[in-house]
């Protein structure tokens with residue numbers, strides 16, 4: 439009873455920020471993302487009656503007890519769905535350094551949802567896989583699909599209407615995403631803790647909720663009409679609003695460092711010079727810069743010149759789940 443699946447990371451264009459139900463990972467707002475071609479997680483799962491507990495091996499190392507407990511909690515759901523009680527050995531590998539500042543929980547739980555259900559003999563479609571991946575990490579529900587993806591928040595309390603679906607295939611509109619690494623030091627406030635603290639304490643969170651649905655609808659329109667300038671300006675503003683909520687939290691926190699600001703300034707100066715480039719930032723200091731393929735080399739070169747930029751990775755829209 440073994441299966442292997444691969445899923446790619448995604449970056450949010452309109453952020454998922456805040457939960458209305460923490461145990462079911464139900465979001466406060468709709469979100470939108472691009473699945474990236476360059477970074478992926480490959481996960482093999484084997485269930486066996488011979489195992490007394492689950493084992494999780496991440497990048498060839500036995501995972502910590504905290505990570506192991508999260509995986510077991512997730513596999514308990516899969517066991518519950520299948521009616522089987524066997525434990526599993528899970529081997530997961532990222533093709534990018536886990537400490538390099540790229541979210542691995544999205545690709546990780548998408549790959550785990552696919553490999554574990556197949557290995558235990560369930561045959562789930564993408565919608566059910568998206569709902570299951572969501573229960574490991576919210577943003578993972580979007581990594582089931584390639585290209586441009588929306589996560590509809592849903593209204594129901596049981597989460598049955600909260601899942602991702604494709605908006606555009608990657609091949610329908612090729613954009614470039616320059617992923618800019620400014621530090622690989624692990625962040626002190628996780629996205630899970632950060633969004634919880636913000637929902638509970640930030641007076642700016644209501645401002646987020648007041649404007650995010652319009653951002654989502656306008657960004658989707660811009661995607662469908664291939665309007666890059668409109669898309670760029672909305673996603674940049676949406677990222678800034680998300681980060682602004684953290685400054686109002688109690689205790690306050692901030693994901694940026696000074697190099698983050700250097701990248702923001704450089705993107706603004708590229709635009710003044712006539713190159714359309716726009717930034718977005720997830721829950722950490724690293725920046726993703728969106729541009730059109732004709733400008734990708736110029737954008738990358740200008741960002742690499744910044745003294746505090748450690749590395750840049752050029753990405754394009756990537757594929758959804760694959761089974762190996």
Ligand code: FM0
Pocket residue numbers: 449450452453454455463469541543574575576577578629630719720721
């Ligand atoms: O990806 O608590 O999925 O839409 O990256 O595991 O559900 O790690 F910028 C922040 C991702 C949050 C925006 O949160 O949280 C986005 C963020 P979990 P995630």
